Amino acid sequence: MSEFGDALGTASEGSLFARAVSRATGRGKADESGPVVEGNCLNCGTELVGSHCHICGQKAHLHRTLSAVGHDLVHGVLHLDGKLWRTLPLLAWRPGDLTRRYIAGERADFVSPMAMFLFTVFLMFAVFQAVGFTTPTDISAPDMKQFGSVLEKEQAQLKDKRKDLVASLEETTDQAEASRIRSAIDEVDQDIASIETGRSVIEGDKKGGKSNLNITIGNPTGSEFMKHLNEKWRKNPGLMLYKLQSNSYKFSWLLIPLSLPFVWLLFAWRREFKAYDHAVFVTYSLAFMSLVFIVLSLMGKIGVGLPWLFTIFSTIAPLHIYRQLKQAYGLSRWSTIWRLIVLLFAIFVVIALFLQILLFLGAF
Known part of the structure; x- marks a missing residue:
């Protein structure tokens, strides 16, 4: 592993040194491992005037080094150069x-x-x-049956509470207390109705046995597309x-x-x-x-x-x-x-x- 690292470091140093030397070379053609500078563009053959061909835009200063390959890779992917x-x-x-x-x-x-x-x-x-x-x-769809059983248990507790309130109402003779108990009964009835609606959405209505969740949640119009989308999110x-x-x-x-x-x-x-x-x-x-x-x-x-x-x-x-x-x-x-x-x-x-x-x- 150390020999490979030394070899890689030597190759990198050699590549950087060759690149530094190539920048100092004058106009002309270098060896195959260094830069190539032609009097004419190697791409279209136009006589070069500056650092780039004024016809096709190719650089006059070309490299044949490993560092040039890395530069071309980064430039090809990001195309940022020093502009960044x-x-x-x-x-x-x-x-x-x-x-x-x-x-x-x-x-x-x-x-x-x-x-x-x-x-x-x-x-x-x-x-x-x-x-x-x-x-x-690792997100899984919620267990609707377990959800429904929780609602059923809560509904049963509310029904027991309602029975107790009705019994208290029958025993009391105070009008103010009776009014308070009637208000409490009305609130419990609303809670029971809300839970019953939730159960029908999750478990399906008693008649058809089909869940209405697709229509109720995220799909007020009941369109086929929204049903399809909602079903994919559930599954x-x-x-x-x-x-x-x-x-x-x-x-x-x-x-x-x-x-x-x-x-x-x-x-x-x-x-x-x-x-x-x-x-x-x-x-x-x-x-x-x-x-x-x-x-x-x-x-x-x-x-x-x-x-x-x-x-x-x-x-x-x-x-x-x-x-x-x-x-x-x-x-x-x-x-x-x-x-x-x-x-x-x-x-x-x-x-x-x-x-x-x-x-x-x-x-x-």
């Missing part, structure tokens, strides 16, 4: 400035909003898996929770089109702001929120309590949205505040719509 480290500070501290500069055309130095969003969402779910923040898979809630989590990752991009109409409404009379501006704003904002969730999940892993985590998020999220609104759209303080308040309410609507979509997708 120029984007993150602005995304955290000056999100509106980042949004405005990207909209204005400064693209070369920053990660695009969608790439940043996809990267942060991928990283967030990876961290959730690592810290164990996942849906439980295997663990699987449905897993599908809910999986779909929330796969379809997280839906948060962008769901949020766009609400942001557009905030600036409907400001014609200088287009739908594209709002899309960049929303996407960068969602990317930052994903990063916040990553940090909070790591803090929770090391023992920070849930009240503190909630306080931190409920403080950072509105402040970040406020700064991004004010900087990106050049708003005054009051214009930013009222838009922030409306947007916070809109966020709850967006989350509710997103959850409804996930529940719909979970039925298939």
Whole structure:
């Protein structure tokens, strides 16, 4: 094992040394393990003028090293390069400035909003898996028969209580006491009726013997689709929770089109702001929120309590949205505040719509 480690370390050192040397080499062709720099583009044959071909965009400086393979792997998966480290500070501290500069055309130095969003969402779910923040898979459906027996026992106790109250009513001669006992009997009768309704839902009515749970819980219309969805949740809630989590990752991009109409409404009379501006704003904002969730999940892993985590998020999220609104759209303080308040309410609507979509997708 130590020999393998030494060999791996030597190979890494050699690779890094070759890469450092290759950067110092001039124009021309190197050996097969180093960089390759041609007078003409190796891809399309165009004569090279700078560091990249001005026709096809391929780099003039090519590497044939192990480190180059690792770089290509990371670049191919994330496509971030050094842009990430120029984007993150602005995304955290000056999100509106980042949004405005990207909209204005400064693209070369920053990660695009969608790439940043996809990267942060991928990283967030990876961290959730690592810290164990996942849906439980050992959830079983409730035992409806046992549930019904509990209700039956409680109903029997209420009936005994009613008998005692009726007996007390027959013995008393005080009108005030009799009135109090009659009120107590009425309350017991209401409790008995409520339990009887619950039993009929769980166990089925006496005539048909078929449970009405599908129609009563989560299905006021009794549609076939809602029956099907409710039945799947009853039979295997663990699987449905897993599908809910999986779909929330796969379809997280839906948060962008769901949020766009609400942001557009905030600036409907400001014609200088287009739908594209709002899309960049929303996407960068969602990317930052994903990063916040990553940090909070790591803090929770090391023992920070849930009240503190909630306080931190409920403080950072509105402040970040406020700064991004004010900087990106050049708003005054009051214009930013009222838009922030409306947007916070809109966020709850967006989350509710997103959850409804996930529940719909979970039925298939």
